[in-house]
Amino acid sequence: MTLTTDQIRPDAAGTVTPDVVPDGPGAPAETRRTTSALHARDVFALVGAGAAALALTSVIFGRVLPFDGALGFTVVAHLAFMALYAVLISLDENGAVIRARLAQTLVHALAFLLLAALLFIVGYALWRGREALPHPNFFTEDMSGTGPLQPLTEGGMLHAIVGTLEQIGISLLVTVPLGLACAVFLNEVPGRYARFVRTIVEAMTALPSIVAGLFVYATAILALGLGKSGFAASLALSVMMLPIIIRASDVVIRLVPGSLREASYALGAGQWRTVWTVVLPTSRSGLTTAVILGTARGIGETSPVLLTSGAATGLNANPFDGPQTSLPLATFTLVASPEKAMIARGFGCAALLMALVLLLFLLARVIGGRGPGQLSRRQQKRRTAASLRDLERMGSQAYGPDPSGGRADGPGPEASAVPPPRAG
Amino acid sequence: MSTVTTPVAADTDVPRARSAAKDPADRLFRVGARGAGAVVLVTMTLVGVFLGVRASQALAGAGGSFVTTPAWEPDSHRFGIAAVLPGTVLIGVTAIGFALPLALGTALYITEYAPRRLRRTLVSLVDLMAAVPSVVYGLWGFFFLQPHITGLSRWISTYFGWIPIFAVNGADPDDPLSPATVYTSSTFIAGVVVALMVTPIACSVMREAFAQAPPGEREGAFALGASQWGVIRTVVLPFGKGGIIGGTMLGLGRALGETIAVVMIISPVFVFQPHLLENGANSVSALIALRYGAASPFGMSALMAAGLSLFLMTLVVNFIASSVVARSRSGTGAEA
Structure with missing residues (x-):
């Protein structure tokens, strides 16, 4: 956990960072540190390497070498990107950081490749189905009277x-x-x-x-x-x-x-x-x-x-x-x-x-998708409401309709500990 | 129950019989549960036993030649798995070669790099990928991938053809107009499609293993100044090693048994085809799917024998996988 400057209370400031200037008129305004790991130069390196890789690859493919094909373009562009990115980061980082960044881009690329393939396969089936699906007879007829040469307006599934x-x-x-x-x-x-x-x-x-x-x-x-x-x-x-x-x-x-x-x-x-x-x-x-x-x-x-x-x-x-x-x-x-x-x-x-x-x-x-006992927010609300009702019911039975309030408010924080009568 | 009220001398204190008087409903429940277990057990053993019994007829007829004959002509008693079994393994290994990096990268992305909010969505996307019907993968492989990937096949065989498995007979790399048909319907294309089908299962096993990497070690590595990659290399991967091996094996088991996508892509040959990129491949499951219809009773028994050999292979692979995964889990429960 990183403490941001506003989390350090003034009385604790002396012990944590002794050189903090105490608050007061005339003191230089403290600038708030950004704790984000994202820096502008990283973004510039990423975008710059990407643009350079695309440009370099299109030159290679269009002018220099007799290559073609989307697959080859993607592979060469990614390799060029990794190399250029490594060069750009090496200007102001050490070897460990370069390795970390390269690994990061590689992992991102693999995950992206898999998810893109998934979306593409699913999308391909849906897209190629567009010819047959708009015909209502596709859903209401069978193929008993339809030969292979008959158009899509006849027969169905x-x-x-x-x-x-x-x-x-x-x-x-x-x-x-x-x-x-x-x-x-x-x-x-x-x-x-x-x-x-x-x-x-x-x-x-x-x-x-x-x-x-x-x-x-x-x-x-x-x-x-x-x-x-x-x-x-x-x-x-x-x-x-x-x-x-x-x-x-x-x-x-x-x-x-x-x-x-x-x-x-x-x-x-x-x-x-x-x-x-x-x-x-x-x-x-x-x-x-x-x-x-x-x-x-x-x-x-x-x-x-x-x-x-x-x-x-x-x-x-x-x-x-x-x-x-x-x-x-x-x-x-x-x-x-x-x-x-x-x-x-x-x-x-x-x-x-x-x-x-x-x-x-x-x-x-x-x-689903949740483990047992993990509730969605709505389920949790419903459960809290149910146990509050139980509490009121039990309270009114045990102490009568006495509206003194003292007993009824007492166990308030423990309301959720009362087991609900039924799940969900 | 009188012991509660009256004081009893120590020497008369006998141990109470702790027979839990069971509710009849409970007894019924236990009987029912055991019964359900028995039904499942019987069904599952029946599959194995029946396969074995039916296969034994053909195995007795063929003897040792069953593992050495590449042809499949059961009616003239010349049949064996010398072509289809290595073909199955070749497709499976090609698939795992593509699936392993994809699954590893995706699992690492989901556990280490992805924004926390996206994780559940990504996990269910990968699960969805496992549920996409194999016929949809087959359609994609046959109608989209095959025409587009032959260029890659040609490129690999032109520049890496000196490696025996990448060689292609009948291809002329000097002739730019040579037809691409020699590169179609190959082990390589089937392997790529099967790889996409088995990546999700491998990925989810790896993801679970990575998520169990001990947070103490993880934060310790960060505190010592390790980068994200340093943490992955020194903590996540060593702790998830069992998951990586197990997930890969589990994916391999799936890949070996895959049928429809393979049937749609390959053109079956009954000689062992070691050239990955060349037209012609075969697998046990494709053999069954293509030959069951016209099989005589003896041919059926021969197909059963082929099915049994496939089942035994996937069984061994799966058992190794689950034992590796189970062993890797046993140590990680210690800290919490």
């Missing part, structure tokens, strides 16, 4: 949308109860058995999704004769999503403070009541996030679906009978076609899928 929603819905019906119960089991019934289950679950996160699809294809379709269907695809997705959801929820439930559990036991609650009223509500936002992120992973998974759901061009709302296409699978099959319209439809599917994933992510961000 209703069957894939329905397929995706049904398949992910069935998988969630399987994985959410089972996954949460297993995560609770791992944390609440510890022992050698739970450790073994945890090891197996961890091993299963390594299962490649195509192998999960192959497993369901060989058991449900070849051995049991279920036939390629949406249900088989949901089973494959469940095998893939289950370890993901269990691991994420396991981590969240492990973060529930032990003191909360012990407080519940001390109040006489049994294990089941503790889990139901303390552990699960405390980790609710984290569990929701875990489930949503698992859903986002499952909804975009193509390879297990490729083996198990079969390809259909028409609407099939019954997941238990006949092939049923989903959005990622439709994308995969459509872009393999040489026809422009089919590729545009494929990108439309991808954009729709991307939009779904983004929506799920926004949802996860709004609901």
Whole structure:
């Protein structure tokens, strides 16, 4: 912690900095030191090196050497920038600072590169989807009567949308109860058995999704004769999503403070009541996030679906009978076609899928992302208000409606220590 | 409960039986929880056991030639993973070669350099990147990256072609009009796309390890006059070493099993292709995705064997990763 000059009280000034001139008329005005690490010369060096690097690279690329391409330009410009920046800083700094600055620019560049690539990939799918998405028939028709040569104003992806929603819905019906119960089991019934289950679950996160699809294809379709269907695809997705959801929820439930559990036991609650009223509500936002992120992973998974759901061009709302296409699978099959319209439809599917994933992510961000017991400002306010109400209620019961005020104000600061009746 | 009120002589004081009379609801809960654990356990072991049993049929038929044969013709009993398994490893290693610096840089940026307000947003952006469907990465790789990156492939093979893995057969660097097709559908392009897919998982493991670097050491280094980079070099990186290794291995495990993006980019060949930049590559997962449909029962068993070998490989990589991460965590809990 740096003390700024205004934090040093006048009476302490003598001990901290003996040469401070005491306040008074005629004393020279103290100038306030800036504690910011940002100096004007650093900014000048940064901007100057950047401009010089751009200029130098465009000269090299345009005049001197027969280079071209955006990629090469960026790489050469960045190298030139680092070199010029090092030279500029070396004018008034030592070697350690130069190394620190160069490392800083390198780390910034790598992070920027990754985030730019992410935004570009997401944006590319959405941008290329612009041809197919504005047509309303894209959402209301299927492809049963549409050939590859027909324009985008005919045919649509209703069957894939329905397929995706049904398949992910069935998988969630399987994985959410089972996954949460297993995560609770791992944390609440510890022992050698739970450790073994945890090891197996961890091993299963390594299962490649195509192998999960192959497993369901060989058991449900070849051995049991279920036939390629949406249900088989949901089973494959469940095998893939289950370890993901269990691991994420396991981590969240492990973060529930032990003191909360012990407080519940001390109040006489049994294990089941503790889990139901303390552990699960405390980790609710984290569990929701875990489930949503698992859903986002499952909804975009193509390879297990490729083996198990079969390809259909028409609407099939019954997941238990006949092939049923989903959005990622439709994308995969459509872009393999040489026809422009089919590729545009494929990108439309991808954009729709991307939009779904983004929506799920926004949802996860709004609901969760906080550790157990960490409250948003609004939740905190609500909780304080609830405990104040409790306090008033208890106060009025214990001391009667006597408005003397002395007792009611006394425990005011401890108001937040009164446990709220329910979470959230 | 009479002991509370009446004084009892010391010699008659017997230990109370501490049998906790369990609530029936609690007993039901424990049974249910164990049951859920058992269901998960059974499902997961079933996958492994079933793969093993089905694969054994083909493995018994092929014997040792399964690991030495590059071709994949199960119906004439000439099949093996000598081409696809090294191909998978090559794609995975190429991907990690790109993913490691990207993940390391991003993790360091998020924990050390980024403004505090931005951190949560950046973390969820990286998480979002992990959830982008692989088919979207594949689309980008096939339609955008492939036409644009062949220039880089040509440049590398022209100037670094003397290094064996960068050599390209059939390319003529002196002919500027030579077609770019020899550089397409290569291990290199698939590796770049897979790298972007596995960077987020590696990045989040590294980020968590870096965030656990002890604040005492960190501030001590600052107090001794270290620059930000000095702190990273002397405190953050040594403490996060386990996270770096573990995250990289975890990313490698993911990269080995990646299917759709690889299928969309490569053109499968059934000889081992050691030239990264040259057209033609293969991986186990791509093999399964391309061959499952037309497979006879014996061919299915052969695919199961290939899947099993892939699973065993990712399993070993993942277990090494998680043990490295777990060991690196065990020491850092001491200070708080």
